[in-house]
Amino acid sequence: MVNGYDGSRAAELPPATRELIARRERALGGAYRLFYDQPVSFVMGAGVYLYDADGNAYLDAYNNVPSVGHSHPHVTETVAKQLGTLNTHTRYLTDGLVAYAERLLATHTVGADGSGGSVAQAMFTCTGSEANDLALRIARHYTGATGVVVTANAYHGVTAALAELSPSLGPGVPLGSHVRVVPAPAPGVNFTAAVAWAISDLERHGLRLAAFLADSLFSSDGVLPDPAGFLAPVTEIVHAAGGLYIADEVQSGFGRTGTHMWGYQRHGIAPDIVTMGKPMGNGLPIAGLVARPDVTESFGRQARYFNTFGGNPVCVAAASAVLDVLETEGLPANAAATGAYLKDAATRLADLSPVLGDIRGAGLYLGIDVIAPGTPGDPSGKLAAAIVNGMRDRRVLISATGPQGNVLKVRPPLPFAREHADQFLTALQETIEAVH
Amino acid sequence: MVNGYDGSRAAELPPATRELIARRERALGGAYRLFYDQPVSFVMGAGVYLYDADGNAYLDAYNNVPSVGHSHPHVTETVAKQLGTLNTHTRYLTDGLVAYAERLLATHTVGADGSGGSVAQAMFTCTGSEANDLALRIARHYTGATGVVVTANAYHGVTAALAELSPSLGPGVPLGSHVRVVPAPAPGVNFTAAVAWAISDLERHGLRLAAFLADSLFSSDGVLPDPAGFLAPVTEIVHAAGGLYIADEVQSGFGRTGTHMWGYQRHGIAPDIVTMGKPMGNGLPIAGLVARPDVTESFGRQARYFNTFGGNPVCVAAASAVLDVLETEGLPANAAATGAYLKDAATRLADLSPVLGDIRGAGLYLGIDVIAPGTPGDPSGKLAAAIVNGMRDRRVLISATGPQGNVLKVRPPLPFAREHADQFLTALQETIEAVH
Numbered sequence: 001m002v003n004g005y006d007g008s009r010a011a012e013l014p015p016a017t018r019e020l021i022a023r024r025e026r027a028l029g030g031a032y033r034l035f036y037d038q039p040v041s042f043v044m045g046a047g048v049y050l051y052d053a054d055g056n057a058y059l060d061a062y063n064n065v066p067s068v069g070h071s072h073p074h075v076t077e078t079v080a081k082q083l084g085t086l087n088t089h090t091r092y093l094t095d096g097l098v099a100y101a102e103r104l105l106a107t108h109t110v111g112a113d114g115s116g117g118s119v120a121q122a123m124f125t126c127t128g129s130e131a132n133d134l135a136l137r138i139a140r141h142y143t144g145a146t147g148v149v150v151t152a153n154a155y156h157g158v159t160a161a162l163a164e165l166s167p168s169l170g171p172g173v174p175l176g177s178h179v180r181v182v183p184a185p186a187p188g189v190n191f192t193a194a195v196a197w198a199i200s201d202l203e204r205h206g207l208r209l210a211a212f213l214a215d216s217l218f219s220s221d222g223v224l225p226d227p228a229g230f231l232a233p234v235t236e237i238v239h240a241a242g243g244l245y246i247a248d249e250v251q252s253g254f255g256r257t258g259t260h261m262w263g264y265q266r267h268g269i270a271p272d273i274v275t276m277g278k279p280m281g282n283g284l285p286i287a288g289l290v291a292r293p294d295v296t297e298s299f300g301r302q303a304r305y306f307n308t309f310g311g312n313p314v315c316v317a318a319a320s321a322v323l324d325v326l327e328t329e330g331l332p333a334n335a336a337a338t339g340a341y342l343k344d345a346a347t348r349l350a351d352l353s354p355v356l357g358d359i360r361g362a363g364l365y366l367g368i369d370v371i372a373p374g375t376p377g378d379p380s381g382k383l384a385a386a387i388v389n390g391m392r393d394r395r396v397l398i399s400a401t402g403p404q405g406n407v408l409k410v411r412p413p414l415p416f417a418r419e420h421a422d423q424f425l426t427a428l429q430e431t432i433e434a435v436h
Numbered sequence: 437m438v439n440g441y442d443g444s445r446a447a448e449l450p451p452a453t454r455e456l457i458a459r460r461e462r463a464l465g466g467a468y469r470l471f472y473d474q475p476v477s478f479v480m481g482a483g484v485y486l487y488d489a490d491g492n493a494y495l496d497a498y499n500n501v502p503s504v505g506h507s508h509p510h511v512t513e514t515v516a517k518q519l520g521t522l523n524t525h526t527r528y529l530t531d532g533l534v535a536y537a538e539r540l541l542a543t544h545t546v547g548a549d550g551s552g553g554s555v556a557q558a559m560f561t562c563t564g565s566e567a568n569d570l571a572l573r574i575a576r577h578y579t580g581a582t583g584v585v586v587t588a589n590a591y592h593g594v595t596a597a598l599a600e601l602s603p604s605l606g607p608g609v610p611l612g613s614h615v616r617v618v619p620a621p622a623p624g625v626n627f628t629a630a631v632a633w634a635i636s637d638l639e640r641h642g643l644r645l646a647a648f649l650a651d652s653l654f655s656s657d658g659v660l661p662d663p664a665g666f667l668a669p670v671t672e673i674v675h676a677a678g679g680l681y682i683a684d685e686v687q688s689g690f691g692r693t694g695t696h697m698w699g700y701q702r703h704g705i706a707p708d709i710v711t712m713g714k715p716m717g718n719g720l721p722i723a724g725l726v727a728r729p730d731v732t733e734s735f736g737r738q739a740r741y742f743n744t745f746g747g748n749p750v751c752v753a754a755a756s757a758v759l760d761v762l763e764t765e766g767l768p769a770n771a772a773a774t775g776a777y778l779k780d781a782a783t784r785l786a787d788l789s790p791v792l793g794d795i796r797g798a799g800l801y802l803g804i805d806v807i808a809p810g811t812p813g814d815p816s817g818k819l820a821a822a823i824v825n826g827m828r829d830r831r832v833l834i835s836a837t838g839p840q841g842n843v844l845k846v847r848p849p850l851p852f853a854r855e856h857a858d859q860f861l862t863a864l865q866e867t868i869e870a871v872h
Contacts, residue, residue, distance in 0.1 A: 001740060017529065020529055020531065020534060021529070023534050023538070024529070024533075024534045024537075026557075027534055027537035027538050027541060027557060027558060028533075028534070028537055028557055028558060028559065029557035029559070029729060029732050029733070029736050030732070030733060030736030030737050030740075031559060031732060031735065031736030031739070031740050031741040032526060032559075032736075032741070033527060033740055033742070034527055034528070034529065035527040035528065039528070039529050040528050040529065041528065041529035041530065041531075042522060042524060042528050042529075042530065043521075043522060043530075044521055044522050045521070045522045045523065045524060050522075050524065050528075063524065063525075065524075065525070065744060065745075066523065066524070070522070070523070070524075071519070071520050071521060071522065071523070073520070075519070076516060076519045076520040079515070079516070079519055080512060080515070080516035080519070083507070083511070083512045083515055083516070083719075084507050084509070084512040085479075085480055085481075085507060086478060086479060086480050086481045086486075086506070086507065087481065087502065087506070087507070087718075087719040088478060088481060088486065088499065088501075088502070088506075088719075089499075089501070090464075090468060091469060091470055091471040092470070092471065092475070092476050092477065092478050092486075093453065093456055093457070093460070093470065093475050093476065093477035093478075094477065094478065094479075095456065095477075097460075097464075098456060098459050098460045098463055098464070101460075101463035101464055102459070102463050105463060121462075121463060121464055121465035122463060122464060123464065123465070123467060123468075125563075126562040126563050126566075126721040126745070127561075127562050127563070127566065127743065127744065127745060127746075128744065129566065129743070130562075130563065130565065130566065130594075130595065133595045133596055134594070136596055137596050137599065140596075158566075158570070158741060158742065158743060159566065159569045159595045159596065159597060160569055160572055160573050160576075160595065160596070160597035161595060161596035161597055163573065163739070169739065169740075170738075170739075172737075172738030172739045172740075173738075173739050277744070278744055282523075283519075283523040283524075283745070283748060283750060284519075284720075284721075284745075284750065285562040285720075285721035285722075285745035285748075285751065286721075293465055296465050296466070296467060297465070297466060299467065300465050300466030300467030300468075301466050301608075302606075302608030302609075303467070303599070303605065303606075303608045303609050304437060304466075304467050304469055304605075304608075305467040305468070305594060306469070306594065307563065307565070307594060308501060308563065308564065308713070308714055309501075309562070309563060309719070309720075309721035310563075312719060312721075314719060314720070315721065
């Protein structure tokens with residue numbers, strides 16, 4: 001796993017930390033991994049900072065779940081009030097669920113109603129995995145087909161059905177026989193042709209396409225946002241093959257890209273199903289999907305769907321508070337502005353550094369290639385890990401991604417301001433000077 | 437769907453309710469079902485009551501999620517405090533997760549350490565579906581097999597992998613070719629022999645058993661708790677076939693049965709994996725599993741597992757507060773006492789009524805058979821629906837279950853006291869007198 005703790009520097013950890021790690025391993029087992037050579041332990045979060053027990057502040061340039069900022073008071077107050085009033089399920093009527101669904105749908109451009117507006121319906125789950133799993137069930141029901149096309153290092157979730165189409169989970173988790181992977185949309189790759197080839201290969205095996213499923217920012221493939229628009233021809237061949245286009249917006253949604261509320265809107269496409277998750281409730285478990293009504297109609301009638309906690313009043317209150325803050329604090333605009341500033345400054349830094357290569361991004365989601373000095377262009381996951389750990393030692397949180405783990409993943413909470421970008425850049429400059 | 441609103445009595449609803457239902461259908465679509473001929477709309481909950489906008493109190497004899505009572509102040513305060521302090525994920529160290537895991541594990545009797553104690557590890561998800569899906573992934577990884585045996589009207593969740601082994605979802609959701617169903621453990625069924633036959637049928641098809649998966653109360657099969665102990669021989673044949681025994685405690689766990697913290701403990705068995713959900717966080721989305729460490733070891737090493745919101749500090753705080761309240765308010769003991777009182781009184785009522793048949797239960801989970809008068813013993817889903825709706829008109833919330841929908845499902849929050857049982861019994865008596 002990229003940026004996983006392996007215990008090799010355990011002896012350098014404080015005794016209390018070693019003891020907590022030992023208890024954790026006994027109680028939770030080996031599936032639970034920690035970040036960093038020297039894991040971090042937090043007791044408080046506020047805005048774009050996390051704090052350890054000694055009061056040290058860590059700049060959070062990594063976490064997109066607390067999207068409107070750690071411990072945001074409006075979210076806390078809204079959730080606390082709702083939790084003290086009513087929390088039940090969707091088989092009783094509640095106003096909040098319907099009002100939130102309407103508000104969420106108004107931000108989407110899925111399907112067409114003939115007047116340029118959109119027509120869609122929302123369904124709620126607790127996690128992005130559940131949302132993608134449900135999208136897959138709906139797509140299979142609608143198309144009567146099973147085939148799925150994903151990218152080479154895609155990650156779409158941890159249910160049994162999603163693990164088998166998430167190559168980034170590694171060779172310990174086999175892909176399904178109905179799954180085809182295509183190269184990520186990097187320079188030199190004819191992405192549309194690759195998808196077309198994968199579809200024809202499915203058909204040669206007697207399988208038809210149920211869905212093409214992609215993260216609109218291709219995060220786990222190394223953050224590949226450009227050029228905006230390259231996904232448009234993919235939607236056409238997916239539809240021509242009878243499949244659905246599922247936009248996985250768990251990473252790219254809720255204003256992260258700055259210019260648009262949803263990553264697919266950067267590409268000017270209208271997916272058939274859009275899945276959402278992580279930042280939706282600022283850390284309260286809420287996720288979901290929106291879809292064309294004709295796509296969900298037969299599934300809804302024949303299979304129904306009930307998720308005990310999905311769309312409950314407390315999680316909906318959190319999600320509603322998140323939309324409030326995105327609007328009142330102008331966070332998408334901040335993501336655009338700070339993101340552009342950060343990308344420009346990081347690009348200037350990379351121009352002067354032998355270990356930083358290409359820098360890509362949209363809004364407050366940046367991918368920074370780390371390359372081996374002396375062998376220009378060669379990706380170096382090892383150096384990226386050293387930088388990630390060096391940043392941690394300077395109390396700035398990032399991680400790495402991509403098939404070779406050599407892409408620095410910079411994805412802070414959206415209130416990240418210019419001063420935070422400057423703190424990040426200073427730490428990055430110090431770190432790259434130190435590591436080679 | 438049992439107890440689903442079908443719109444046939446829409447004209448009797450207040451205009452505001454009709455309008456909200458219309459908006460809901462537009463925004464959420466047909467997969468979302470409402471309870472009752474006349475859906476109910478709530479704005480507040482406290483203890484064992486839910487309240488509509490006019491201040492009418494409905495006695496909640498149905499909801500097991502708000503297990504320690506609706507809007508319990510200790511849960512609200514604990515969650516609000518944690519949400520205002522820190523909410524992050526499990527790849528940073530936090531004390532609360534480890535402490536809760538240790539506390540939860542201490543309540544289980546899974547695996548044996550040679551000294552009569554238990555050895556197990558915990559993993560956290562957000563929903564019972566995710567917990568069962570993960571248990572299935574682990575079982576398949578551990579056994580290298582795919583076959584699963586479930587009961588005839590089982591329900592284990594809504595992911596793609598679980599829907600295909602949840603026959604209660606109905607004919608619109610096909611079962612997987614690797615799934616075998618056995619008759620529910622009702623009188624006259626040799627349950628152990630049925631499981632053995634299903635395993636041999638799997639083997640005849642070239643499939644081996646990965647897991648036997650059962651709700652320890654067989655809720656969706658009609659609530660079948662007795663005689664305690666009948667599951668013991670099943671564990672033996674499952675193990676002999678190389679499979680794992682997965683106890684689904686989403687319904688029967690956290691003190692619901694009164695005499696034991698976990699439903700499997702009533703049967704004196706030690707499952708290989710135990711899954712938990714609904715009442716775990718009193719409505720905050722937290723769920724999970726505990727398992728023998730040797731069962732999770734290889735999965736953890738090769739596949740790892742990360743669930744973005746799973747085990748986050750806020751959901752863990754809610755779960756920890758639930759354990760606090762179960763202890764300080766003695767709720768399992770109350771479930772045993774009130775449950776016994778309720779079962780005895782309902783049995784006396786049934787002895788005098790031509791429409792009530794067998795009554796089964798453990799703690800505060802009762803199943804009451806509804807039968808057609810004049811044809812003694814014949815189950816009547818239609819009469820059960822009339823009773824469920826008649827109870828709703830008397831402001832008491834229950835539902836129905838079982839393959840024919842004729843079993844009244846009585847499953848209140850655990851602070852349900854004798855006075856609430858009396859209110860329930862009065863309404864039940866009035867209702868059965870009114871419906872036939």
